[in-house]
Amino acid sequence: MIKTRFAPSPTGQLHIGNIRTALFAYLYARHTGGKFILRIEDTDIERSHEDFTVALMEDMRWLGLEWDEGPDAGGGNGPYRQSERLAIYKEYAEKLVSEGRAYYCYCSEEEIEERKAKLEAEGKPPHYDGKCRHLSAAERKTLEAEGRVPVIRFWSYEEDFEFDDVVKGNVKFPKGMVGDFVILRSNGLPLYNFAVVIDDMLMEVSHVLRADEHLSNTVRQLMIYKACGVKSPVFAHMALVLGPDKKKLSKRHGATSVDEFRKMGYLPESLLNYLALLGWSSPDGREILSKDDLIKLFDLDRLSTSPAIFDPVKLDWIAKHDVINSDIERIFNLALPYIMETGLIDDAYLSDTKNRDFLKGVVQLTRGYCSRLSQIKEHIDYFLNDDFEIHPDAMAFLKKDTSAPVINAFRELILKETGDVGEEQFVKIADEISRRTGVKGKNLFMPLRAALTGRPHGPEIYFLIPVIGSERTVKRLDRALGLIG
Ligand code: GLU
Numbered sequence: 001m002i003k004t005r006f007a008p009s010p011t012g013q014l015h016i017g018n019i020r021t022a023l024f025a026y027l028y029a030r031h032t033g034g035k036f037i038l039r040i041e042d043t044d045i046e047r048s049h050e051d052f053t054v055a056l057m058e059d060m061r062w063l064g065l066e067w068d069e070g071p072d073a074g075g076g077n078g079p080y081r082q083s084e085r086l087a088i089y090k091e092y093a094e095k096l097v098s099e100g101r102a103y104y105c106y107c108s109e110e111e112i113e114e115r116k117a118k119l120e121a122e123g124k125p126p127h128y129d130g131k132c133r134h135l136s137a138a139e140r141k142t143l144e145a146e147g148r149v150p151v152i153r154f155w156s157y158e159e160d161f162e163f164d165d166v167v168k169g170n171v172k173f174p175k176g177m178v179g180d181f182v183i184l185r186s187n188g189l190p191l192y193n194f195a196v197v198i199d200d201m202l203m204e205v206s207h208v209l210r211a212d213e214h215l216s217n218t219v220r221q222l223m224i225y226k227a228c229g230v231k232s233p234v235f236a237h238m239a240l241v242l243g244p245d246k247k248k249l250s251k252r253h254g255a256t257s258v259d260e261f262r263k264m265g266y267l268p269e270s271l272l273n274y275l276a277l278l279g280w281s282s283p284d285g286r287e288i289l290s291k292d293d294l295i296k297l298f299d300l301d302r303l304s305t306s307p308a309i310f311d312p313v314k315l316d317w318i319a320k321h322d323v324i325n326s327d328i329e330r331i332f333n334l335a336l337p338y339i340m341e342t343g344l345i346d347d348a349y350l351s352d353t354k355n356r357d358f359l360k361g362v363v364q365l366t367r368g369y370c371s372r373l374s375q376i377k378e379h380i381d382y383f384l385n386d387d388f389e390i391h392p393d394a395m396a397f398l399k400k401d402t403s404a405p406v407i408n409a410f411r412e413l414i415l416k417e418t419g420d421v422g423e424e425q426f427v428k429i430a431d432e433i434s435r436r437t438g439v440k441g442k443n444l445f446m447p448l449r450a451a452l453t454g455r456p457h458g459p460e461i462y463f464l465i466p467v468i469g470s471e472r473t474v475k476r477l478d479r480a481l482g483l484i485g
Contacts, residue, residue, distance in 0.1 A: 002034030127179020
């Protein structure tokens with residue numbers, strides 16, 4: 001069975017690059033009918049925090065990346081937090097010692113550094129020099145009597161290693177690249193390269209998808225697999241995600257964590273869709289893809305070998321499509337907290353169904369201008385508040401000589417209308433204004449828009465009027481006429 005895993009270290013908020021890795025591992029498992037594991041790699045005690053574990057699980061759930069095995073989901077190969085697996089690492093490390101593939105090492109950091117510097121000065125590779133490889137029981141006792149607590153060090157193979165990476169192709173590690181390395185610290189905590197192999201092995205992970213910054217670690221991992229007598233999993237080291245300036249994606253580029261995108265009001269499916277395009281492309285060239293589409297189409301053979309560029313414009317393009325096409329009830333409910341943030345409405349206002357329906361109409365009308373729901377705030381003001389600010393570009397239109405006659409004509413004609421002014425009526429009214437004033441096109445529509453919204457852009461006027469209502473429409477026209485003076 002295909003088994004993939006996501007193995008984050010909970011040392012910060014989930015970053016776009018990390019979650020992209022999680023998504024690909026998830027999609028591959030789902031595509032193949034396999035299993036997806038979440039494993040928390042929290043052995044860096046100082047930098048790991050439970051809050052980050054909680055947050056990353058929340059981010060994954062929000063995006064819909066549910067795991068089959070993991071903390072709180074169970075599975076037969078737990079526990080799924082490395083900090084709860086220390087006895088397992090100890091057992092395997094000691095087994096390697098008993099087999100002569102690892103040994104207790106009593107050298108202090110300073111002693112090792114000193115000897116490394118010497119080797120370097122002699123032009124030799126600065127590897128651990130193997131001092132503790134052959135200690136007798138008596139020698140160990142003496143060192144322990146000095147108060148030294150040993151680490152367990154892996155005895156590296158003196159041979160070439162190679163493997164076929166799904167993304168990178170054949171990768172070779174010539175012998176002598178790595179010296180003997182620590183697998184278990186004196187405090188019982190494992191090192192990454194050891195813990196990851198023991199866990200992937202015991203959890204029966206078949207495919208390791210991860211960032212290509214781990215490529216150089218793979219040689220140590222291959223050695224541990226060999227020592228354990230276990231075939232290594234298939235590796236896919238994915239190219240990095242870069243910012244639009246082709247530098248490593250970082251805070252400088254704006255939002256980079258899942259949490260930030262969620263708080264801005266992006267829909268989870270938009271982020272998921274966009275993330276999938278960071279280093280993968282669909283065989284049919286489609287870019288708007290649902291989670292089901294992604295599961296159906298995702299495969300490892302279309303992973304890109306070159307870095308992916310994070311493009312916020314493309315994310316917004318996908319996101320806008322989703323905001324427009326999603327169920328209005330859902331969009332309204334998701335937009336509501338942002339509308340509340342404006343302070344223009346409160347719970348009492350919302351308890352009236354008429355108000356709710358009005359607001360829903362506003363959201364329906366303006367959602368096409370939003371790729372993230374926080375942007376709804378920019379469009380709410382002129383619907384709720386008749387005293388909205390007038391944008392300078394809108395004011396410039398109002399001040400044109402032709403504007404007052406247009407607004408006056410519109411005022412007169414709209415007052416004559418008895419029913420709703422929809423598109424058909426509005427086109428007739430506009431023709432009549434044009435006939436009376438000789439003004440048409442932009443010079444006719446812009447002053448009306450400016451008077452009704454205070455902005456140069458926004459929903460079609462004939463969509464606006466039924467939502468605002470005729471009475472408030474006239475009030476706004478009067479206000480604009482007053483401003484023109
Ligand atoms: N904890 C490692 C990381 O977050 C996992 C690397 C791996 O997938 O092997 O980078």
